[in-house]
Amino acid sequence: DAGITQSPRHKVTETGTPVTLRCHQTENHRYMYWYRQDPGHGLRLIHYSYGVKDTDKGEVSDGYSVSRSKTEDFLLTLESATSSQTSVYFCAISEGTSSEQYFGPGTRLTVT
Amino acid sequence: GNSVTQMEGPVTLSEEAFLTINCTYTATGYPSLFWYVQYPGEGLQLLLKATKADDKGSNKGFEATYRKETTSFHLEKGSVQVSDSAVYFCASLKAAGNKLTFGGGTRVLVKP
Numbered sequence: 770d771a772g773i774t775q776s777p778r779h780k781v782t783e784t785g786t787p788v789t790l791r792c793h794q795t796e797n798h799r800y801m802y803w804y805r806q807d808p809g810h811g812l813r814l815i816h817y818s819y820g821v822k823d824t825d826k827g828e829v830s831d832g833y834s835v836s837r838s839k840t841e842d843f844l845l846t847l848e849s850a851t852s853s854q855t856s857v858y859f860c861a862i863s864e865g866t867s868s869e870q871y872f873g874p875g876t877r878l879t880v881t
Numbered sequence: 882g883n884s885v886t887q888m889e890g891p892v893t894l895s896e897e898a899f900l901t902i903n904c905t906y907t908a909t910g911y912p913s914l915f916w917y918v919q920y921p922g923e924g925l926q927l928l929l930k931a932t933k934a935d936d937k938g939s940n941k942g943f944e945a946t947y948r949k950e951t952t953s954f955h956l957e958k959g960s961v962q963v964s965d966s967a968v969y970f971c972a973s974l975k976a977a978g979n980k981l982t983f984g985g986g987t988r989v990l991v992k993p
Contacts, residue, residue, distance in 0.1 A: 811983035
């Protein structure tokens, strides 16, 4: 299994509070991704990173920001959580473009 | 843009039955195609892949063939087991790209 961990694994928070999710890899892969998984939508890309301090938006980036200060860590921040952001969040990594992606175990976030 | 369509579930089968999950894609150029599997409470695992037309990916008794003429990548297994109960996702990755596009997922339930 690829060395990917996510923390926390579960979180319940209130509307309007900031939340940060962490993804940590031990594979030294260049690319890292954040997805959300919702019923009927499969996985949708939020943001991705192609190197330290290099990030770009995915298809559902509104309300989310990311940072990558080290190769191994990719942080996803919800500045002011809303109920529509209740979801399961997955981090993924890949060696390069056109490479398969490997997924972390996920974080279940509930915004009340 | 790219899109992936897969049959909706749930699909309920008896053990040793034949499984087919249909997947079609739209994309410019020739994307790489993947099947991922998600067991209950876990992240996604790469099941198999194919990178060019007529390639056949296979793993754990599952197979899928990249059909350019029908833009399809159907997943098949000849004799399913209870342990194959999971959600299966078809995905495409455009050439020279690094953004996976997922189908909505198909839940498969295999009964003893």
